[in-house]
Amino acid sequence: MHKLAPRIHPAVRSLLTRGDLLGSFGTPANVVFPQVFKENVESFRETLARYPVASRLFYAHKVNQSTSFVRAAAEAGIGIDVASVGELHHAVAAGFDSERIEATGPKGAAFLWELTRTGATVNVDNHWELTEVARVAHQAVPVLLRLCPSRGRTSRFGTAESGMPALLDTILDHREVLDLRGFSFHLDTNDLKEKVAAIDACLRLFESAYARGLSPRVLDIGGGFRQVFAADPDGFDRYVQALKAGLAGTAESLSWEGNTFGYRDLRGTPTFHRYANTATGTDQLREILDSPLPGQGGRPVAQVLLENMIELWLEPGKALADQAGVTVTGVEFTKTVGNEETLVSLDVSRDRICPADQEVMLDPVVIYRADPRTYDDQPVGVYFGGNLCLERDLVYEHKTWLERLPKPGDLVVFVNTAAYQMDLSAAEGLMHPRTPKVAAVESDGEFRIQAESGRDECSTPTSPN
Missing domain, CATH: 2.40.37.10 (Lyase, Ornithine Decarboxylase; Chain A, domain 1)
Structure with a gap:
């Protein structure tokens, strides 16, 4: 079997x-x-505590609508990342105040209006969002500018590095209502090199902002932290080999009606996760913080953030629900x-x-x-x-x-x-x-x-x- x-x-x-x-x-x-959720929160906190870097943890609400998880996050004292009006209302009802709420994802006019009234941090996706916040805000709104990195697979989210000067212009034009808190990115990948390259790109944006008299102080590296699914990684690999043998016709078929699961001639990208992964989300976080930054003389990420007094934000969702x-x-x-x-x-x-x-x-x-x-x-x-x-x-x-x-x-x-x-x-x-x-x-x-x-x-x- x-x-x-x-x-x-x-x-x-x-x-x-x-x-x-x-x-x-x-x-x-x-x-x-919810108790397992809280254990995962503590695991991230313990990992962050090993580094002398100021940091904030946000639960990415979109992974699960559970009120129990939202309440557990509120009770644990972490923040919450919301991506809709409904999630925003859910977070407020659970006891989150504005300082612990961040909004990501694409945002329409109604969502932005609600956010400016709540006082949450707005993780701005594009120039229109930023100008809309400036138009409807009646008080200073903390904002992050989300970068769409140029390296690796193109994301539909964020603004290209070439478009960032226009966003900084808008912030300078509306400093009374736009408080630039920092820069962010989120990559739908576990590729460490791509994440490090995105951090390097964000640090270039910090330097540009400093040169223009702005004082950003937050780097948000998003989520996408790993889960551990399989109890027997070797067993998973053996199953995949048996699956491939079945597709090649040399063993019993293990797929319904010849479904190839993305394999072509036993190559290709399968339509399932790498369930043999043994690295946890916190293992991945340590890898990021210990990684040398090519654009910063090879110094580790954590050291660069500490030396420049930049606060690290992260938004794990699936890793907290693992x-x-x-x-x-x-x-x-x-x-x-x-x-x-x-x-x-x-x-x-x-x-x-x-x-x-x-x-x-x-x-x-x-x-x-x-x-x-x-x-x-x-x-x-x-x-x-x-x-x-x-x-x-x-x-x-x-x-x-x-x-x-x-x-x-x-x-x-x-x-x-x-x-x-x-x-x-x-x-x-x-x-x-x-x-x-x-x-x-x-x-x-x-x-x-x-x-x-x-x-x-x-x-x-x-x-x-």
């Missing part, structure tokens, strides 16, 4: 022993773990289809499990709830089907090996789904309701399950009955 064993946080694993509790609030359901959520689904039925493959149909759609068009290459946890004597104890390779009336709705298009074939009513739990997976579904188009979300809080050996409103749903010990 080819396994894709997932990494599972101890608190999550503890709850997974309670199939009765997991099934008590119906399926499908999303379960978030291991902090699961999606619980139920088995509807099983059957053999025309290609003689076994299909396990679930009460959930693909886009509630897989973000965008990416395949999630992790085995779920199956909780068998029927009488053990009624199962055929033989390993079986299956495909998981979704509940939409669409041919393309396969939850996984790669084969998953199970200890035994599940039965209707059994639970299939997809782990580590809190980041960008729980809230980006289009299934409502077929009138399926949104998947409800609850929070699991462990205390003194017991789990308390709370609806996102905070109302206690049930309280029960973690040990099996």
Whole structure:
């Protein structure tokens, strides 16, 4: 059997022993773990504390709409990065004041108007945004100017370095309402060289601003920090090799209807993450801070920031939600289809499990709830089907090996789904309701399950009955 064993946080694993509790609030359901979220916050804080650089941590709200996560961020004393009016209102309701709110992403007139009234820091994407802030502001608004780096893949966000002088002109023309707090970038990549090059470019912008009498003091390096998904990286690599062998016709096929997952002639870029990654988000942060800057005589990033009294801001989202959520689904039925493959149909759609068009290459946890004597104890390779009336709705298009074939009513739990997976579904188009979300809080050996409103749903010990 080819396994894709997932990494599972101890608190999550503890709850997974309670199939009765997991099934008590119906399926499908999303379960978030605010305590795990807080542990991730502390891990970033501990890493930053090793460097004598002033810094601020912001939770990127867009990764999950969970009220529990937003409240956990507020209670932890960090900031929040919002990208819509709805997220802004959510943050304010959770107790964030203006000093702890930053707005990123593309912003229309209504959002900018709200931000100028709130007093949040506006991470300006383009010249129009900056002039609109100046037009509607009735008091000084702190702004960052977002750079679109020239190195690597072009981003749709930010302003090219060549366009920055015009933004600085606008700030100088409206100094009474535009307070230049600093510069920022966000790269949708884990390439260390690209991030270091972007920091170098931002430092050039600092020098330009200083020369014009401005006093920027913040460098915001965005988010995109890694998660660790797999418990067995070598097992993941073995699965990928077996998948390729199946595509080449030299071994059993592990893909539905010959899906190549982006491979061409066994090369190409696969449509799934590097699940064998073992470096955490904080490992990546240390790499950045320790990296030499070519434009600064090879001195490390942290040293340059310290010497120039520049405050470091960062906006991790998925790294703070790492291991902090699961999606619980139920088995509807099983059957053999025309290609003689076994299909396990679930009460959930693909886009509630897989973000965008990416395949999630992790085995779920199956909780068998029927009488053990009624199962055929033989390993079986299956495909998981979704509940939409669409041919393309396969939850996984790669084969998953199970200890035994599940039965209707059994639970299939997809782990580590809190980041960008729980809230980006289009299934409502077929009138399926949104998947409800609850929070699991462990205390003194017991789990308390709370609806996102905070109302206690049930309280029960973690040990099996």
